[in-house]
Amino acid sequence: MSENLFVKWTILPQEPPQPLLYCKRCGGTRNFRSSGKIRVNANGKRVDAWLVYKCMSCDGTWNRPVLERQSVRSIDPLLLASLCANDAKLADRLAFDVEGLRRWAPHLKEASNAVVARELLSETPARPLELRILCVVPCHMALRLDRLLADELRIPRSRIHALEKSGALVVFPSASRALRKPVRDGTKLLIRPPAEDADWIARSAAYGDDCP
Ligand SMILES: [Zn+2]
Structure with missing residues (x-):
């Protein structure tokens, strides 16, 4: 798997x-x-x-x-x-x-609160090492990427920035201060979560509040 x-x-x-x-x-x-x-x-x-x-x-x-x-x-x-x-x-x-x-x-x-519909494009690995998130944003929104990630991954915003700083979170296409800018259609995120958080982050990304 x-x-x-x-x-x-x-x-x-x-x-x-x-x-x-x-x-x-x-x-x-x-x-x-x-x-x-x-x-x-x-x-x-x-x-x-x-x-x-x-x-x-x-x-x-x-x-x-x-x-x-x-x-x-x-x-x-x-x-x-x-x-x-x-x-x-x-x-x-x-x-x-x-x-x-x-x-x-x-x-x-513009609205800064979002409703996020999740769709799994892969199986759920038992021990996820790498997480990819594709953001589809049909209407323009004022929601900052770091706030979206903090809300949806259910971790503090400071943690999101720390992950980016350490290279464990990468935003595509790359832009300076991308995390502080509004989320755009087609943004891709690559996250290699530290082992202690991997399960929580992956389950939040995949299921949000409906974690099994
Ligand atoms: Zn009036």
């Missing part, structure tokens, strides 16, 4: 990003959050659609454009039906679309 453990982590934000915008109603720069409601306005052959955001201080609204004066014929009929039906999944997808939102609101408060 191989002594390497290979795990894929799919890392998703716990909550959608919040645009920071000037609120006309309460008169200040405020955080807004998605209401989950979609507004559609069909005017002849043109359609406008927005995702409605609410000011977190006063409930004043801001409409995030989704379609702007788009000709009905050029819109995917399924998309149009979902917009008109205020489809919750579509509203969610739009709310988590950081890059799309940034077009309208350059200042965002």
Whole structure:
């Protein structure tokens, strides 16, 4: 049996990003959050659609454009039906679309709490010597790599830095101070845990809180 453990982590934000915008109603720069409601306005052959955001201080609204004066014929009929039906999944997808939102609101408060789905890509070795973690990050997140590792491997952040310093933790692609930067899609981690921690680290990486 191989002594390497290979795990894929799919890392998703716990909550959608919040645009920071000037609120006309309460008169200040405020955080807004998605209401989950979609507004559609069909005017002849043109359609406008927005995702409605609410000011977190006063409930004043801001409409995030989704379609702007788009000709009905050029819109995917399924998309149009979902917009008109205020489809919750579509509203969610739009709310988590950081890059799309940034077009309208350059200042965002991005989620720093993550939900991590784990998938084992190898067998679980009895005595893991080497651990590889592939990070899949579908939406941009502000979560620092060292914080992610500390939370998910259930060891202190100082220990994560000590592992890196000793060469027992390597981040690919390599970058200076990579541990202090937000986790990026495609980041790979190679960990050769010290014998006394190997079992704990490997089981945390593979199963998280659901350790068998
Ligand atoms: Zn307001």
